[in-house]
Amino acid sequence: MAVAPKFPEKHYLNETYGIRSWLLTTDHKRIALLYLVSVTFFFFVGGFFAMMIRLHLLTPDGYMLSADTYNKMFTMHGVAMIFFFLIPSIPAILGNFLIPLMIGAKDLAFPKINLLSWYVYIVGGTFTLYSMITGGLDTGWTFYTPLSTVYSNSAVAPAVIGIFITGFSSILTGLNFLVTVHTMRAPGMTWFRLPLFVWAHYATSVVMILGTPVVAITLALAGMERLFGLGFFNPAMGGDPILFQHLFWFYSHPAVYIMILPAMGVISELIPTFARKKLFGYHFVAAASLAIAVIGFLVWTHHMFLTGQSTYAALAFSFLTFLVAIPSAVKTFNWTATLFGGSISFDTPMLYAFGFLGLFLIGGLTGLFLGCLGTDIHIHDTYFVVAHFHYIMVGGAVMGYLGGLHFWWPKITGRMYPEWLARIAALVLFVGFNLTFFPQFLLGYLGMPRRYHVYPPEFQVYNVMSTAGASILAIGYLLPMIYLTWAAFFGKVAGDNPWPATGLEWKTSSPPPTENFHVTPEVTWEAYDFHNRPDLGLDSPTGHPPAGAVPAHGHD
């Protein structure tokens, strides 16, 4: 324990040098870092638009931006954040980096397709950026027809083409993950020894492969209607605008689970690690991920209860919406139960896990008000919805993403981040987040509709609170960006397994070698088992050192 950890001499970061070695790499770890840079770029693009929105809404009379500019800000905020940040964030960065390491494989099943998927993402992103720069986009990220296909004067076509292309990057990543998990697990890594992070990504991959082609074809139809005047959705030509919403939400509701399932996977790693205890109800949490992926496909018209759709359809979809809430509740109860009898520390990743628990709880429960037909009549399309999905996507998915980034940063870079600064940043984020979005629930029930560039003066108090919160939130995002970058070069050397954690990824050096493991590992332990792992150098449950224990870092 006293021996200072050593930085490995040879690892994936110094194996080769030069721009070619990065742009032509097939190493899943380097591709993950390519994604990290590009996804972070889109996060700050989307964040800039968010800041414009919040500043503009400080006063009720729209003092800062014109109506058109404001509409472009919220549209491009949504497009950048959803399609180019949230959907790829955890899977393409952490999933890409970790899944082969976690299952004891050398790489993903199709390394070249993995690189291709990054290029596809970049090409799609370029089209969408082109739309943002040349005229912008003002249709709302939902592209509702006939507004988007007939009436909008903004650069709809390049944005739609960009999102269409980027979808294929999702499909390729999902395909890669599925095949990898099926075929490349190390000896002894049975399905029920897989970390729940892998289970969550398995479920996510299924949704990506089944859902993304539908949004691709939907946007292709909308693009053709706009460019060539074909009447798919335009009622003046016999089309049906509601058909677009069915097709769009058939993907875009499951897409919410593409964003939140991987974050749940991260939390399922963090809680056992920092409570030093097996995850309570492993099988139920794994099954809940699959249940969410399956039922998540059957709830899409809950976005459309007030389009005039048939009452019977509304009843069926409301019922299914309540059903999909149950697996999320089961996960939350299991995470909480894991804490009991644990040995809990408050390292930064665990603070993010606690933050996730609180925010996801609020986000999930407020979903019930929207899935419920009687209350949705009132709060549909108000700020209540905005608050709800930010609690899920920012409170849930981004908290999970940042928690995971801190947890695996020592593995990715071989170096530790500054612990106290990171704890303060986590706290700033939590406070800033709640101050930004909680007032929006109140605004919503009072009746403030979404996407308003001006609003009645009685709503100003809560809007000022929200903007104040957003400023704090911005600091909370800038801090990790700065100190994580610093730590990657100058942080304290982490060692192979600084926490210590039980996963296979911690059995190799930090940063790992290009081939991940020098010898194919063999798995003889269950997931999150701290008791039959003398190599971790921890006490036995009775407080005595386990028989045959060896000092930490002395094994191998």
Add this chain to the structure above:
Amino acid sequence: MPFFPEQASSIAPHVDALFTFILLTCLFFAVLVTLLTIFAAFRYRRTSPNQVGDTVEGNMLLEIGWTVIPLFLAIGMFAWGAVIYVNYRTAPKDTLDVYVIGKQWMWKLQQPNGKREINELHIPVNRNVKLILGSEDVIHNFYVPEFRVKMDVVPGRYNTMWFRPTKIGRYRIYCSQYCGTNHAEMTGWVTVMDPADYAAWLSDETGDVNPVSAGEKLFTQLACNTCHLPNGTGRAPSLNGLYGGQVRLADGTMVTGDEAYIRESILQPKAKIVAGYQPVMPTFQGLVTEEQILNLTAYIKSLQSQPVPAKGAGVVPATTGKK
């Protein structure tokens, strides 16, 4: 600042009661999970660096419990919400019908006697009001928070919504479906009035044309009257008694003669062919505006009480309508 908007319609107290029920249930679980987490974080905090947790892996009874109990609560919420929603989607019979046209970015409204308003709606208190909603361009949404009701206004079809205002006052109308540049300015006011005041307001001379007479004029101008003869001897069925009646179609099915059916028959005459007739009617898509369709509909509605000919009506007599 209050947490709930004023309750100004008959449905508002129901929506608020359901909201409160879900809120209390959620608060119970949120507080429970939060307290348990805080308790565990203190009670089981790490006290020495190499300490590990216990060996508990799960508990079947707990898993069943926290699956089944939330499931029953969720079904309860669903059922309560379903009752309110079905009631909202099923308008009562005796409604005051107001036509609403949404267009970028204004509301055009028309009272049954033809009185028109823009971004203003006057209605009597304690009377069931039905709005028949159409759009000239993109999708809008008619929303009055104090009534707790909204409905999308979709081009190419009619939606309806109903409510019973219970409190005299002025309430904001919002468009709550994003509809382009000035979406946020597509707002207006509902004025709920004493019935006597409403009657006085309604009869105030404004020079508006009665939609029924406007529709009757159009009916001649567009030459509808050359085929749709009232006595049932024309090339097309008589429209007497069509509104609210049951129409038998060529494929044997029945359809109710409501606003949506009339609108569809004007724009897409071949969609539903009345039994015994040839599909010879041309489409009027693009030839008539939304407002003209409303006028035609109003005229056809006014024929509801006219005698239905025994032959050549398309409408099944009310007594055998449920056959």
